[in-house]
Amino acid sequence: xxxxxxxxxRQKRNIFFGLMISIPxxxxxxxxxxxxxxxxxxxxxxxxxxEGEYGYKVTFAGFKNFKTVLQMLxxxxxxxxxxxxxxxxxxxxxxxxxxxxxxxYYVYKKMLGARFFRVILFLPNVISNLIMVYLFRYxxxxxxxAPNSNFGILEDANTAFAPILFFNLxxxxxxxxxxxxxxxxxxxESIEEAAQVDGVNSVxxxxxxxxxxxxxxxxxxxxxxxxxxxxxxxxLLTFYDQFGVDGKLQTIGFYLYQExxxxxxxxxxxxxxxxxxxxxSYSELSAxxxxxxxxxxxxxxxxxxxxxxxxxxxx
Amino acid sequence: MRKIRNRxxxxxxxxxxxLLALVLSTALMFTLFIFGINISLKSxxxxxxxxxxxxxxxxxxxxxxxxxxPDHEGVFGNYLDxxxxxxxxxxxxxxxxxxxxxxxxxxxxxxxxxxxxxxxLYAGIGALCATFMPMFMGYLCSMYRNKVSSIIYALVLFxxxxxxxxxxPSAVNFMRSIRLYDTFIGEWLRRSTFTNMYFLIxxxxxxxxxxxxxxxxxIDGASQLSIMFRIYIPLALNIFFTVYLxxxxxxxxxxxxxxxxxxxxxxxxxxxxxxxxxDSGGDLNYATKRMAALMIFAIPIxxxxxxxxxxxxxxLTMGGVKE
Numbered sequence: 209x210x211x212x213x214x215x216x217x218r219q220k221r222n223i224f225f226g227l228m229i230s231i232p233x234x235x236x237x238x239x240x241x242x243x244x245x246x247x248x249x250x251x252x253x254x255x256x257x258x259e260g261e262y263g264y265k266v267t268f269a270g271f272k273n274f275k276t277v278l279q280m281l282x283x284x285x286x287x288x289x290x291x292x293x294x295x296x297x298x299x300x301x302x303x304x305x306x307x308x309x310x311x312x313y314y315v316y317k318k319m320l321g322a323r324f325f326r327v328i329l330f331l332p333n334v335i336s337n338l339i340m341v342y343l344f345r346y347x348x349x350x351x352x353x354a355p356n357s358n359f360g361i362l363e364d365a366n367t368a369f370a371p372i373l374f375f376n377l378x379x380x381x382x383x384x385x386x387x388x389x390x391x392x393x394x395x396x397e398s399i400e401e402a403a404q405v406d407g408v409n410s411v412x413x414x415x416x417x418x419x420x421x422x423x424x425x426x427x428x429x430x431x432x433x434x435x436x437x438x439x440x441x442x443x444l445l446t447f448y449d450q451f452g453v454d455g456k457l458q459t460i461g462f463y464l465y466q467e468x469x470x471x472x473x474x475x476x477x478x479x480x481x482x483x484x485x486x487x488x489s490y491s492e493l494s495a496x497x498x499x500x501x502x503x504x505x506x507x508x509x510x511x512x513x514x515x516x517x518x519x520x521x522x523x
Numbered sequence: 524m525r526k527i528r529n530r531x532x533x534x535x536x537x538x539x540x541x542l543l544a545l546v547l548s549t550a551l552m553f554t555l556f557i558f559g560i561n562i563s564l565k566s567x568x569x570x571x572x573x574x575x576x577x578x579x580x581x582x583x584x585x586x587x588x589x590x591x592x593p594d595h596e597g598v599f600g601n602y603l604d605x606x607x608x609x610x611x612x613x614x615x616x617x618x619x620x621x622x623x624x625x626x627x628x629x630x631x632x633x634x635x636x637x638x639x640x641x642x643x644l645y646a647g648i649g650a651l652c653a654t655f656m657p658m659f660m661g662y663l664c665s666m667y668r669n670k671v672s673s674i675i676y677a678l679v680l681f682x683x684x685x686x687x688x689x690x691x692p693s694a695v696n697f698m699r700s701i702r703l704y705d706t707f708i709g710e711w712l713r714r715s716t717f718t719n720m721y722f723l724i725x726x727x728x729x730x731x732x733x734x735x736x737x738x739x740x741x742i743d744g745a746s747q748l749s750i751m752f753r754i755y756i757p758l759a760l761n762i763f764f765t766v767y768l769x770x771x772x773x774x775x776x777x778x779x780x781x782x783x784x785x786x787x788x789x790x791x792x793x794x795x796x797x798x799x800x801x802d803s804g805g806d807l808n809y810a811t812k813r814m815a816a817l818m819i820f821a822i823p824i825x826x827x828x829x830x831x832x833x834x835x836x837x838x839l840t841m842g843g844v845k846e
Contacts, residue, residue: 224747225667314541317532325545334828336776339817343555410532435686450801466693490692497689504686510526521601
């Protein structure tokens with residue numbers, strides 16, 4: 209009792225702070241540090257089942273898992289997943305972001321029906337992708353058939369990519385428009401007033417005033433898009449069923465999810481050039497993750513730095 | 524000098540082209556929904572007949588000779604069928620434990636009611652954990668300014684800026700090792716993270732509040748815990764509820780995470796995805812039934828959006844809520 213009385217206000221505050229942050233910090237160590245460290249460790253491990261037991265024999269694999277991943281990536285049609293991921297990212301970043309900016313500008317300028325369109329553009333954020341995909345898939349397959357076939361355009365791997373890309377761009381406007389409109393709303397009105405008094409037209413105002421003023425938001429979008437490059441599943445999980453997606457349509461994000469869902473520490477059939485229908489083990493998938501992170505992390509830091517240099521607000 | 528009262532501009536060719544694009548985009552969205560609702564109200568026979576695909580539901584297709592013995596007939600026949608058939612029961616097994624490995628023989632099991640309960644546990648409580656933790660840490664780091672809180676702030680910025688890809692196999696393996704895989708507690712703990720954007724929002728909000736409240740309460744003998752839960756957290760309830768709603772909607776719609784981390788506790792989205800898309804050979808493998816299942820799944824979230832659309836579309840800025 210005597211001891212507590214002698215504690216100063218600062219000491220009490222420090223003890224309380226220390227006790228309170230200990231639980232979140234412990235969770236951070238468990239669910240962030242341990243999991244990510246384990247990814248790196250697993251990438252260098254090889255697991256084997258032990259006959260008659262549920263345990264595994266673990267050995268050091270060196271760079272064997274990385275080699276298998278590279279072999280898989282450039283085997284047969286698998287390189288399409290790399291190409292599709294980059295194409296999807298490029299279109300989202302160029303066409304997707306540009307259209308989002310233009311739509312946001314329309315809403316921001318409070319043009320005809322702006323409030324209504326703001327709600328409509330936001331709707332795909334709320335309504336499950338599952339619903340949107342199935343409605344789109346059914347309508348498109350019913351209306352547009354693949355060339356020389358009775359099947360819908362989405363059932364043929366040679367014709368399905370373009371409509372799936374369109375769908376992803378179309379729904380991608382949802383979240384972006386709201387955030388970009390909000391960034392535009394924070395622009396000082398007097399700058400625009402001065403421009404309008406000087407007779408600047410709406411297109412020039414967008415390019416020479418609005419865009420430079422929201423550059424920090426756009427930088428964030430671009431940097432975050434780099435992280436999405438190898439994570440975006442292109443909604444393929446909802447476009448196709450358990451029998452999977454044709455190799456020509458896959459993205460790396462989709463491949464990683466599907467493999468983790470269907471594989472194990474030691475898969476029933478291990479992927480190799482002689483068993484291409486097999487699966488990568490969790491160790492190999494971890495190696496894949498480490499390889500991707502090794503590309504994406506420096507790339508996103510580099511792009512952020514470059515965009516900050518180009519940002520007129522920073523200068 | 525001409526006075527410009529607001530940001531509004533006059534309609535011109537540039538805006539007219541954008542308006543046209545917006546109208547087309549909106550029209551596509553409405554077409555999809557109307558088409559979907561129309562299909563869900565029709566008999567499978569009417570939908571299979573391509574010349575009838577865009578027609579309105581016709582009750583004659585629910586009766587003989589088009590249908591032998593439908594379980595339910597009429598425009599809501601598919602919905603009633605779905606209510607009865609939308610369930611899952613499949614075996615599922617995985618190995619847990621760090622040193623003493625054990626095989627868990629579980630089942631992927633659930634009907635609409637059970638899965639609704641699982642959804643409340645996953646999305647309702649999960650979103651609560653995912654909202655509370657950044658608020659809690661945001662409060663601590665903003666109100667207790669010391670070296671540790673500065674390090675935590677820098678750590679959050681670093682984690683947000685560092686995109687790590689491909690940690691899911693490790694996460695699954697880790698959760699199995701600590702025997703929290705396929706449990707709600709494990710999922711709530713995994714969601715209780717503060718290294719995200721919401722931490723920055725709460726941090727900025729609490730930092731903007733006066734420390735006078737806390738000093739006055741301390742003089743009156745209030746404990747640090749009372750100051751946090753009775754004074755400051757109630758002030759942040761508006762942001763808390765907005766963040767909670769956003770996360771809740773995202774969790775409600777998410778089926779990929781429950782499939783991966785809660786395989787034998789299917790949420791509604793997991794159930795609907797599994798039965799309408801993944802399990803393509805199942806008895807709901809008809810466009811009519813699938814559409815009905817998807818519409819049932821969409822209704823609660825549309826109701827939530829109609830009630831809370833302003834809050835959901837609000838802009839969370841670093842310092843509060845901006846409408």
